[in-house]
Structures are given as C-alpha cells and as structure tokens.
Amino acid sequence: MEVYLVLCFICMLPIPAKSITTVDCKPAINESLAAKITINTVILQQPRCCFDNLTNLPCTSNTCEIWLVPAVDTGLSTFDANKASSAILSLSPYPTAFTGSSPANYFLTKVGLQSDFPCVSPSPGGYFRVGADGACSTTNCNGFLPQGSSPSFKYLLVDSVNKTVLAETKWSDSIALYTLKDPGTLGDGFAGRSGAMVVITTLLSVAAAVLLLFLIVVLALCCCGGKSKGSGSVVGSVMGSFRIPRYDTHHLKDPAPYDNPAYEKERKYTTQDTLPKTKATSAVNPVTQDTIKLQKI
C-alpha cells in the first residue's frame, strides 16, 4: 500500500512542461535592401528552413504560425523568462511595450503561417519589415521600434490552437537603429581651398600689381620726362654752345648747307632752298676739299 502511495506520489510529481526547442537559426538583416535599417524599422530575412526539421509538433505547417519578438535591452531576459507562459502572446502588448516606468521592452507580432515560408523560396527577394504598421495600437501589431535603440530579434513557432510557443530561434545580434541627426550639425563652413583657386588668385594678383607698377613707371618716364619739348632745349643741353643755325658739313660729296632744326622756329635766315642758285654760294670745291679757294663773287 505504502509502495503504491509512494509510486502514486512519484507519478504525481509535476511533469516538466514540454520544453521549447531552440533551432539553430539566427534572424539576420536583409543586406540587399537599401532601407534595411532606418530610425524605427528594420528589414529582416524571412524565416526559411528554420523550423522545417522539427518533428512531433501538435500543429501542421498550415496551422503552425511564425511570430517575431523584437526586444530591447532587458526585454531579452524578460521574454526568455516568460516564454513558456500560455498567455505569452498578449503578455506585453505593443502600445505599452516600451513606455511606462518599467517597460517589458519586447512585443510579439505575427509574421505568417509556416507554410508561407517553405525552405526553397519560389521567388527570391523575400523580406519581412519590422515596423511596417507604423504607430499602431493593437496588442500584436507590427509597430515602430523605439528610435535609436538596438533591438534583437527572435522568430517563434507558435501553435495556433493553444497559443503557446513550440520552438524558437536564437537571438539575433543587436541591430543598432539610426538616431536622427540634425542637418544643422553638418558643418558648412570652410571647406578648404582648392589648389586651382590659390594659383589663380596669386598669379593674377601679382600680374595686376606688376602691370600697375610698370604702367606708372612708363607714364612717369615718358610724360613727366619729356614735358617741355621747347625750342632747342634738348639740343641746347646736349650741344652746349653749338648755336650755329646753318653750317656746312665737310664730309659729304655734294655739300649742301645743313639747316639746324633746333633753330627752325626762329628762322630769320634763308635756307638752302630759298637762296638764289649761283655758283658763288658754294663755299667748298668738292674736288679740292682741302684747299680753300677764294673766289671772286
């Protein structure tokens, strides 16, 4: 009898709940998309081939659902502690998941049926966008993630009938969301001088200065130096007392009296052209240059 009671007692020991299988899958970002990370959304790869090797499931692939858990900071440990609960799906509704004094920091949202994600995808480019519903208010909606946080993700296989978690993947690496930067922080001041600008500025400035200098020098030389072009001052200063208005040059073959142009203005004497043309006016016989013959006029 006692043995029977002990046996019954042993049989009455709490049977451990069916444990949640952890499959060797890790959610990852879909790297090929440009908007894979924004300030409040993340685009993940679909959970293909993650839960297909499990056996002894109470649901079929048409009734097993795949859910996603985004969790931030303490949310990872909070979820892991609560995941065996039968009310896990509504334990942390989205609207209050990240607000309040001690938020749960995780929420659950449905991705789809397991049959929607066969191992071999019929069309490439599958993705799941976390935060696609925006600022929503239902319990399990796919709402925005907290701005600038670093969430981690986990896919779950959920039995649609009892709403319990059957299997889960590993936690993904934490994915840092962008924090919105203010464009005023872009420094639009001094962007540096290009070499071209320095060359052009220096060479042109130097050229302009040199030109100005030479222009002033030329003006000073020519206009101030030769201001009074008066009567014979140039000649007078050079020649000293050479004031002969008209003289003969002895080296020429056919000598004609040379009219000194410095005396042009005060010509009171006759020039070669106005003198009467007689032989008496030629003073030197070109044939006998060295002997001066006086002729009778």
Place this chain on the structure above:
Amino acid sequence: MASRGGLTWLMIIVILCNAFAAAAGLALFALAIWVAVDGYKLYPISGVSGKDDIFAGAWIAIFTGFAYFCTCIFGIYAARKQRRSLMLSYLIIMFIIFIFECASCITAATNRDYLVGNSNVVKKQMLQYYAEDSTKGREITKTWNKVMQDVECCGTDSPLDWVEYNSTFRQLYGTTYPWPLNCCKRLSSFEVADSQGCIIGQTSTMFTRGCFTHIESVLSRYTWAVSWYGFSVQMFVFFMLLIAMVYFTQLG
C-alpha cells in the same frame, strides 16, 4: 627715329598680339555666355545658398571678353597710327579691363570651393529645402527632382542621407516614404516601376548612387570655364601689355 626697322617690327608684334587677344576675348565672351545660360539648370543650388558668384563671374566675363575684343581692335589702330596719346589710352583701358577680369576669375574659383569643396553645403540645402513650401523650397525641389531623374541618383552622397538625417521631407512624408519617389526607377510612361520595392530599397527598383558627383562636376566645369580660361587670357594679355608698354616708350 631710333632704328626705324626695330620700331616697325615692334609695331607688327603689337598688332599681331592684339589680333590674337581680340579673338581670345571674343572666345571668353562666348564661353561666359554658355556658363550664364546654365544649360544644366543648377543655378538654384548656388542661388539659394547666396554664393552664386560663379555666375556673377560669368556675367563679368561676358562684358570683359567683349571689351577685350573691342579694345584690342582699337589697339591695332593705335599701334598703326604710332601716336602716343592713342597708345596711352589703349594701355589704360586694357588695364581697367584686366582688373575686372581678375576679379571674375578669382571670385568664380572661390565660390566653387565653398559650394562643392565637400558635400555638406549641398546636403544641408537638400535636407532643409526639399519639399518645403517656400520660394527657395520650390526651386530646390524642382532642381533636385530634375537631377535625380536625369542623372539617375538619389540623395547627396547616397539614399541613406534621407534616412540618417532629419529633413523637411521626413517631417512631411517620413512615415510612408523613406526617400522621395524621384529616387525610384520609372517606366517610359513615367509611372514608378515598383513603388513598394522602392520604399524598402530594392536596388533594382531605385537609384542608389549619390547626386553630388554630378553636381560637383557641373559646377566645376562652369568654374573652370570662367576662371581657368579667363586666367589664360589674362596671362596672354599681361605679356602683350608689357610689349605694348615697351612700344609706347619707343614712340614719339
């Protein structure tokens, strides 16, 4: 008087140089008109920032180019007449035009450095004014839409500019669209080819490179036209004026 043969040669050199400078001045005039017309329609990017002296330099170059042309023809006449008064007025007028053209070259190069030295000015302008409902905003929006569609680019350095920074566009449309739909590829009927794919950023449905390289290359092209070509004309005119000054001293 002193070596008439030498003076004649100098006169011929001055006349030839003036003819060449007249042609160069006319080319500067034409090139500056091309810059001022702004065929790439990028003026609002410099106009809105207040630093539009690339185009101001082009306008100055239009006038100085034509003035060089006219004055050099006058210079040919003055050299031929061999009169000091004419040559002096020629030298003074050329010097004044030289100063203005220097200003044009220097200011065009400096403003180009400010605008496209790095991408910050253009990026900040895009984030602030795109989709804004003001005069400046409308001009910038129109310019950027045209650039994004024609050059097939998105954002300044990349589409992530729209994602990383706050902007007027994000305030207005950020919940639905991470970037403007002009970033998306379009069919020949101008409809967006795949707007859902564009929103999530599928590289086959949108443009992924930045627009800054195009903007920078166009503004640089304008600047080098005005400032480098102007600089080369200036160097030629500089040496020609030195020769003309020597000629001037030999006259009379």
